[in-house]
Amino acid sequence: MARRNYGVLVVSDPAEANPSPKLPSTFCHFRADLDGIHHDKAATSLTNSGIPNFAFAFDIDGVLLRESAPLPGATTALSYLQSEKIPFILLTNGGGRTEAARIADVAKKLGLSGLDESLLVQSHTPFRELSQLYDKTVLVVGGERDNCQKVAESYGFKHAVTPGDLIVAYPEIWPFNRPFQEYYKSFARPLPTPLYSPTGNPILEEGKSLKIDAVFVYNDPRDWGLDASVMLDCLLSERGFLGTVSGKNGNEKLTNRGYLQDGQPKVWFSNPDLWWAAGYHLSRLGQGGFQAAFRGLWDTVSNGAELGAQTETIGKPSQGTYEYAERQLLRVRRGMFGSKVSGLRDPLKRVYMVGDNPESDIAGANNYRSPYSSEWRSILVKTGVWREGTKPTHKPYIVQNNVLDAVRWAVEDAKANGATL
Template identity: 55%
Template sequence: MRPQGVLRSLRLLQQVHTHSYLQAIPGPVLRRGFQTASNTKPNIPDFAFAFDIDGVLLRSSKPIPGAAEALGLLQEQGIPFILLTNGGGKHETERVAEISEKLNIPLDPSVIIQSHSPFAELVRGSEAQGPLEDKCVLVVGGDGDGCRFVAERYGFKNVVTPGDIFMAYPSIWPFSKNFMEYYKKFARPLPKPIDTVNPEKSLKFDAVLVFNDPRDWGLDMQVIIDVLLSSEGIMGTTSSKNGRDDLPNRGYQQDGQPPIYFSNPDLWWAAAYHLPRLGQGGFREALEGTWAATTGGPSKGVELVKTVVGKPHQSTYEFAERQLLRNRSRIFHSQELGPLRRVYMVGDNPASDICGANSYRSKHGSEWQSILVRSGVYTGGQPAWTPTTIVDNVRKAVEWALKSSQWPTIKEN
């Protein structure tokens, strides 16, 4: 991972994220979701919440009992919160609108942070990566070409998906022929062909962005490995440096190949099935296993050079806290604000939600406490990362946190 580049990406993205969302929302509308209708000076909380979505608020798009009531209680009491998810695949405005409809509760776009939100800054570039606005990027994952549209809304102008490549060259992964009708619905012509005679005229990638959980693992993995084994990201080529013992990483990814970014590390996620399902982290593990089998792997001194963002990484939690502080300041803009002393992270995944909150070191002086719920990935036993407390669901989590913070208006059941 490249922490400095990603950290800068998160900082700059927050400016764009906040400007584009908050500036378009009138003050009364923004405050509606957080403040009571009282004309008296509000009791300004010195704490806030961060909620995971899948397995905490929703499960397979269906509301988890008590989720709407929990968020409604916070809105009624004027307590800020954000939705911090390793999910994605849709633009933030679209995603928050869907969640609002499903929970039947008004939510501002400013409260949601998705796993691929940091990718937006790569349009303008970072310390580790030059601007990608006009470069050709391979976008992987998600339903149809939904992630392509997200990338284009972020500002990427030249986006290609593995489905585009497959429809132009079906032989690149013949086992996807059964999905031909699926890809026909959204595939676009390639900006350049795969030209093995004149590589300088061939399709070339400058970055690989895994936006969301891949659907066609075989095709996606094959295309990514082709890119990583290529010379300078040129499709149809193979680098002459691959396998050279006199070069770092045995020559792999040492010949101008594009960087690869993963938007989240989650091995498991909570779906409609009663047991957790493999997520993007499962795809990455499969890719790394195939990469190791191809290159010799760690036993030969070879790694897959990559950047992973999302929970539980420090940079994602830093971004989340800054977003909370910015939202809090705007909500109570006419009041004297004290410090944000505590943030309650409510999640169902010990390896991401709880690990991230427990490991996070705030630069603003806040203490993050983790609350693990039993409504998603975690169903019992000793979790790998020990939370501050374990409760049945998100409503119990909010009630516990309000009581812990000695919030005066909480009612005992």
């Protein structure tokens, strides 16, 4: 039987002192006849030609980084996986920048080379698959300046507008904008068409008045009041034309009392996280906090009308995000081993999800049902949102001190499930 050398995981910085026992220096790989086992849950720990069929997915904030500082063991853990050609991706509910910019920043902070954008799935990365909206006018909410607008354009969306564009063109749309006027003016772009106005522009016609076909919350909003107001305008509008109010709203004879029955745009949220580990010693509200506030506003404004399918939330822990992440992980694996692996049809037995947030990382891995029959095992680390001594809302497969310990344990677990010295 062929053997594959996995080396020794070496501690190289003071923050990683007193490590757990070292990984074994070698362990065997298994060979398997791939015929008939493309979706076989009994697939072995390593596949043909020494290709591992286990892999990793890591959260970033609270696992690899805290603000701009690397967390203990992060650099060593990822460099080990790189050197041993064990596939991994970074799966984060963060975002607000292009994948290329974010992965370059992560690589710089960790002091690692060889990280490229194919290894990164941000909260909004799956939006790139919504090609049916590329030629539509979409409202892009959240993030700093026009960064998310640029991300949307990099995905293929040709007509992306922001609340900042709106407030500069129509300052009266949010009367409390004075403290932010110069900020918005520094990046706002001209609108493709003017807003409907009963006196100034009374033409309800696509191409004559601004019509929003979809709303995307790419990242945590910085100006909750403006963003929530514009989003409410979209959902109360006639057919998505900003500046209008649907005549169906409040009609007791219609489904949902007429609300959302007039061609209003769908709202896509990219991140349900209520909390995230920032630089402050207490966790801070994330996009999930904005979602809760917006839903509360909608409930009050509409007197309890259902939002229902008018909104959709991706990001961890959603099934759709984990499916996208696994497809990307398989593409990364195929890129690493080329013709030796059959890509999406080659089996991954197990994926280890390393995260700090029980509500997103752990819940997502525990509940995910892989269309490729892989098993996802959740590893909760103590370096982020979760506080030791509290009961996790979703029970992880195992708890580890940090990402380095998580990788050590996972490779041992892979060995125990089929690999031998």
